[in-house]
Amino acid sequence: MFCPRCGRKLEKAPPTTCGACGYALFVNARPTGSLIVHEDGRFLALRRAREPQAGLWETPGGFCDGWEEPAAAAVREGREELGVEVTLGDFVGMYIGSYAFQGELLPVLDCFYLATLDGARVTLDPDESSEMAWFPLDQPPKLAFETMDKAIRDAALRLGT
Template sequence: MTAAAGFCPRCGSGLAGPPPTVCPACAYQLYVNARPTASLVVLDGQGRFLALRRAMEPMAGLWETPGGFCDGFEHPRDAAVREGREELGVEVRLGDLIGMYVGTYEFQGELLPVLDCFYFATLDVAAIRLDPAESSDMTWFDLAAPPKMAFSTMDAALVDAYRVQESLLSAK
């Protein structure tokens, strides 16, 4: 089920249809926009990236990159640093933006659109302390052959991260 609304969030009147729509009572224009997220691709210098095993739904038990939703009015770069600190227990140094990817996230029975921003990052790997509410395990996978990740945007970002790394190596 995709994100929908039956009533105007401003005045409570019934809506004629799903967003995008206009409230017939107060003329409020209602849209369903992608929610921004920020994620990290942490590389180890040996062609591998850090993956975390999700401890919560959706997609519990699958591998993911560290990251999460941006807070209201929070820049994705700031969210990426915050999420890294929360999930890994270490300070994060952001590198370049890998890219932005449109995907979906199931939440409270709805399929929400998301705009996932992925950044290269470095951190003190030896100091990682996983948040058990977020992740049950961590490992390193070959960036050239990653496993299927929890979300399609992660799969796409890892392909692009590999391409960037390969072009940097061939430029040397």
């Protein structure tokens, strides 16, 4: 591992400080914005079309762009993955998780929001999802990431299902 500022080899993995230039490196969680689209005690799940966890069910969502608030990222991801506008509801919670990417296990800070569809027909992005289904909030399938399991449980409690 090398210092991103001066290029010098680091003495140890982050968190550390570069001995050459003094640059402090940390392992920071990457924020996400995710949706729990719900209706009549059910939530919308998408089957992942790509790794990691291809083939498992997930909630719509993704990483925040630079300087993007998690709520804005959740709405954007809804538009990109579902092809519709969503109405953002209450904040469900933040959960620390992990995401395997480019040979690394990255820490993530997953931010979940309740949401509803605005009556439009969902059109999945085939690069992201191979199918969709509605599941009872109190009986979710195995989800791709532990943070999703926790968020669905908390959403079910919040919504009284």
